[in-house]
Amino acid sequence: MFRTLRRITVAALRAAEAVALSAGLRPWKIARFDRLIHASVQSAVHSIRAARAIVGIPFYTETGNIAALVSKTQAELEARAQDAAIVIVGERKTRARLLEVALPASSARVKIVTLFKPYGFGQRPGLARRSWSHWAILRVANRLAADVVFIDADVRNSEGWVNRYLDAIQNGGADLAVANYVRRFDEDDAIVHIWDRLLFGAVFRKWIAFRHGGDYALSHRLLPGILEDGSIMRERAYTMDSAVMAHVVRHGGRVESVWLAAKVHEPISRSNLFSRLPALVHSVFDDVDTHLSAVLQWRRKAAPVQAPSIPATSNRMRDLIGPEFRQELHADMAARFRACAADIRKALGASGCKPFATLADFSSAEQGHLSPHQWARATIRFLTLYVRTRDNGRKSRLAKACVPILEAGILGFLNRTYDLTYPEAFECLDREYLPAFQHTWDSLVRRLAAHRLGRLRRWPVAHLAGELRRLTRFSPRSR
Numbered sequence: 070m071f072r073t074l075r076r077i078t079v080a081a082l083r084a085a086e087a088v089a090l091s092a093g094l095r096p097w098k099i100a101r102f103d104r105l106i107h108a109s110v111q112s113a114v115h116s117i118r119a120a121r122a123i124v125g126i127p128f129y130t131e132t133g134n135i136a137a138l139v140s141k142t143q144a145e146l147e148a149r150a151q152d153a154a155i156v157i158v159g160e161r162k163t164r165a166r167l168l169e170v171a172l173p174a175s176s177a178r179v180k181i182v183t184l185f186k187p188y189g190f191g192q193r194p195g196l197a198r199r200s201w202s203h204w205a206i207l208r209v210a211n212r213l214a215a216d217v218v219f220i221d222a223d224v225r226n227s228e229g230w231v232n233r234y235l236d237a238i239q240n241g242g243a244d245l246a247v248a249n250y251v252r253r254f255d256e257d258d259a260i261v262h263i264w265d266r267l268l269f270g271a272v273f274r275k276w277i278a279f280r281h282g283g284d285y286a287l288s289h290r291l292l293p294g295i296l297e298d299g300s301i302m303r304e305r306a307y308t309m310d311s312a313v314m315a316h317v318v319r320h321g322g323r324v325e326s327v328w329l330a331a332k333v334h335e336p337i338s339r340s341n342l343f344s345r346l347p348a349l350v351h352s353v354f355d356d357v358d359t360h361l362s363a364v365l366q367w368r369r370k371a372a373p374v375q376a377p378s379i380p381a382t383s384n385r386m387r388d389l390i391g392p393e394f395r396q397e398l399h400a401d402m403a404a405r406f407r408a409c410a411a412d413i414r415k416a417l418g419a420s421g422c423k424p425f426a427t428l429a430d431f432s433s434a435e436q437g438h439l440s441p442h443q444w445a446r447a448t449i450r451f452l453t454l455y456v457r458t459r460d461n462g463r464k465s466r467l468a469k470a471c472v473p474i475l476e477a478g479i480l481g482f483l484n485r486t487y488d489l490t491y492p493e494a495f496e497c498l499d500r501e502y503l504p505a506f507q508h509t510w511d512s513l514v515r516r517l518a519a520h521r522l523g524r525l526r527r528w529p530v531a532h533l534a535g536e537l538r539r540l541t542r543f544s545p546r547s548r
Contacts, residue, residue, distance in 0.1 A: 138227060154213075247314065402476035
């Protein structure tokens with residue numbers, strides 16, 4: 070009798086938590102956006118009529134590249150001899166700029182259509198720029214039951230990309246095809262991808278090389294489930310593609326890596342490169358927090374991570390880093406560390422904080438060395454504290470304080486692999502860094518499971534107490 074009652078109580082608490090999480094994700098925003106874009110989606114579907122594949126291109130200000138990209142993409146789709154479409158989605162602010170571009174005309178087999186963000190829907194809070202454009206493209210593809218390929222509008226060397234993506238989806242049976250290419254550290258997001266592939270691979274047991282790259286392909290079979298998943302459009306998502314890939318992995322989809330050599334696009338300024346790191350940490354930590362129940366269930370059944378092989382390339386790490394990048398990375402890391410020193414010391418303790426304090430005080434960036442285990446222990450410690458707190462303010466402070474930890478680990482990796490080739494450097498990442506992150510995460514899983522169960526039992530009481538305090542504080546009598 071007692072055991073049955075306990076099971077019913079736990080089930081009720083889990084259901085209550087699911088309702089709370091659903092409310093926290095604010096699905097009404099997505100429903101509102103869907104209503105606003107309904108007419109545009111209908112018009113696009115009517116213009117396309119039928120398509121086996123759709124190439125989606127989110128547009129912002131890339132007027133100098135968009136026409137050439139569309140022309141190359143249209144030629145590739147024509148050569149595949151199947152009905153297809155290119156859907157370009159633009160911002161309201163840059164609508165006039167896109168309409169001034171002389172885009173190629175639609176052909177009988179490959180249609181070209183444009184959509185724009187609707188009036189009546191604010192940029193924030195809710196859907197970020199690339200997120201809402203991807204979402205609109207997915208709506209069109211789902212209505213047509215078409216496979217979808219995403220390519221950023223600033224990509225300058227996309228020749229052959231569409232064929233490789235669609236071959237992996239339509240001929241190879243993949244549910245998700247992800248780009249694997251060489252990206253620079255000083256003018257691109259290589260920092261972002263290395264850190265994410267380590268943490269995501271250790272926790273989710275799936276090696277995705279570029280989860281935030283913006284270039285990927287999805288099978289039409291997955292679209293209905295993705296469009297019904299409110300967690301994909303949560304507010305803290307760094308990019309929507311990262312949330313889509315987490316969804317595919319959680320549901321056991323087949324993920325294939327597509328080798329695309331180097332990615333050439335508009336360079337990213339150093340200030341933008343460093344300023345986006347707090348949002349990255351917040352988003353990746355939130356991935357784990359949002360899907361923690363599923364992550365904890367996978368641990369015993371998960372297969373070892375198999376990283377995709379990298380073909381031999383002429384790229385060497387020192388050529389991808391640039392002459393001054395390590396110095397700038399070290400300076401940014403040191404400044405952030407001093408600003409967050411109290412939070413870092415509180416999270417890691419005096420002994421755990423010491424290697425990072427020492428690295429921040431070095432006069433030369435080339436002196437910075439950090440072992441994979443030191444980096445992994447500090448990162449997983451911040452992740453553990455993040456998922457154990459419900460205070461959004463504290464979550465933000467933890468994400469901000471983890472940024473210098475991220476930068477210190479990347480600096481140590483770059484110093485260690487500076488004279489290696491690109492494949493050799495990532496072999497080192499597979500052999501030494503990823504196992505350190507996996508081992509550290511696995512050692513904390515049981516504690517997180519126990520903490521989650523305890524939180525489920527305490528949640529209704531704590532929630533009701535908080536509501537009572539709020540009502541008492543703002544009741545007419547209290548005034």
